Amino acid sequence: MSETPAEIHPLKIADFRFYWMARFMAVLATMGMVVVIGYQAYDIARSDYGMSIREASLQLGLLGLVQFVPLALLTPVAGWAADRWERRTVARLANSIDMVVALALGWFTYVDGLTLPLLFLFAALHGVARVFVGPSMSAIAPNIVPPSSLPRAIALSSIAWQIGSVIGPAAGGLMFAASPSLPYFASAGLMLMATISLSCVRPVYPPPMEKKIHPIRQMVDGMRYTWSERFLLGAITLDLFAVLLAGATAMLPVYARDILMVGPDGLGQLRAAPAIGASVVALMLTFRPLRHNVGAKMLWAVVVFGIATIGFGLSHEIGSRVFGDARIGFLNMGAGMAVALVMLVILGASDMLSVYVRSSLVQLNTPDEMRGRVSSVSGLAISASNELGELQSGVAAAVLGPVGAVVFGGAGAIFVAAIWAGLFPELKNARTFEPQYRGKSP
Template sequence: GLTLPLLFLFAALHCVARVFVGPSMSAIAPNIVPPASLPRAIALSSIAWQVGSVFGPAAGGLMFAASASLPYWVSAGLMFAATISLSCVKPVHPPRMERKIHPIRQMIDGLRYTWSERFLLGAITLDLFAVLLAGATAMLPVYARDILMVGPDGLGQLRAAPAVGASVVALMLAIRPLRHNVGAKMLWAVVVFGVATIGFGLSHEIGSHVFGDARIGFLNMGAGMAVALISLIILGASDMLSVYVRSSLVQLNTPDEMRGRVSSVSGLAISASNELGELQSGVAAAALGPVGAVVFGGVGAILITGMWARLFPELKNARTFEPQYRGSNP
């Protein structure tokens, strides 16, 4: 029968598969999409991800209500369909190497290359530390139950709000990609991300002081909940803009022979920032309370952005997505 150790085993195998799938998918895109169209392709890919983030949990809940095993069968079927779709992509031939390199050596080379390229290092670590501090989504259940007191239905709305903002921005970027001052816009997007995090953290207080106990009529919800949703939508929108610019810059500023390894380093940073960010939020909440933890994270994200703008001026000086910093050493 199904046991807890077996569930942990399957979860670990799933994570192992993701370790290989993520960098591979990131490395394939620049080889099948022209460089000029890559930012638009990244935006379209983000739309698909965000739509799945919004509708996937809701669809899973409805299927689970009908049959406990149905969500898993549907998920397996969708994964099979995705496998068939990927098999239709023409083979991407790896760049020729003068000699065969041991896999461990390749990983070391990827880390060394990322460390030696200030532009890539700054872009990847900006996301790592900003999200590591501003992990507001980990506090959503606490806010829904204890602070905003909106219950499970409200929690669902809070969970969907960042994806809504991100989807809207991704659609706009797919229609009209950024072309100028991309580095500065990425940095300002992270600042807005931090401000929106603070706004969400103080949503109950802002709603109480500005609107009192009044309810927002056309939204049919309390003022604190309305402020929280607006803050989370802005948070998701700014995060999408930052991810869009950073992903495009990292992909286009990495040579073909290093793209898979740099994508692995970037994926490691993203995973670490998400999971460790939630851990940091929990520890901070235990020390400062949930509101203090969220506000602390937002302020931290803003301070990190200011520090990175000074430590890595290459980021704010990036005018377009064209490669222009390759070969710089710290």
């Protein structure tokens, strides 16, 4: 595909290359931590506290809740900070806090002093750091690439996320098997490198805010703007409710330890599988960006996401019925594990398509002076879908069992896509990424 003069490839821009590296290393560090935190929480609950599978599954839900609470409380502040101060500075400070959290987790793991309360505390602090990273990083990209290049930049940024999500969990699982504290110390080093790389990007200052308006009013204005723009509201809440219900990844430690019985190494593979599918789609989108019927494709991607979630939930049963006890090919893995990996790859691919469309639409339909605050609302929706999705999955697993919880969530995502197509016709009628739906800013 030829480039017009205005459509410069993002990787030709030095600032974007440093930004991409910072994002990649931060995601690599975070995903390596997250996979270990989840496994440790479940394993400690089972081993040290003698909990049953359902009781320990509930602890995973509570782990999601303690990460979401600071996100819910601080999201308006984080969005305002990204629209008030130099955006790299906000991201670097938040990254540094996360680095300290990683070092503390590594130390307590090394001395064998980690308990569930401590794990929950550090998970909450991790949530605090990430809530400030999200809006500031999201608001940087539109300021360092031309608007015509932004969809490609979002796809490339997603590749950084997805490659980190592939390598991070797998590396975290392998390092945890070698030395439980190693993944945390490695994550701290990567966060330091990400902060240095971000420092190489030119300063990104937001447009000046009206000084006469109180900061709380400015925070409220961002949330009101998102609420009043039906197009933005529909795009953001679609992801919120679909992933909130279909939080299959929350149950991965349960599947790895007690259903598929593949241990921490297998958990790393399960966590990496969605990112493999997402990476392939993201790479395709950098060469062939979507241009037509983008809204309808986003809705259908959510439907496929729900179907793949159901398939993952039933992976052990499907593998047993179709292949019995046979090992699959050169991978020499159980049939249930093979089915689970395939379904998670499809899940990640469909989720990537949905995220790509939603992110492009939200960024291009938001004025620059509101990007930090709107990005914080979008980030809250993503975090709510992930962390509260973990809580929902944990509670559902305590009631329905882990398999029933995953299947229920996948069916719920399909139902949400159907409902949102009717509630927000603006979404299915969005033909291109052009900002056709923008109303007046407050």
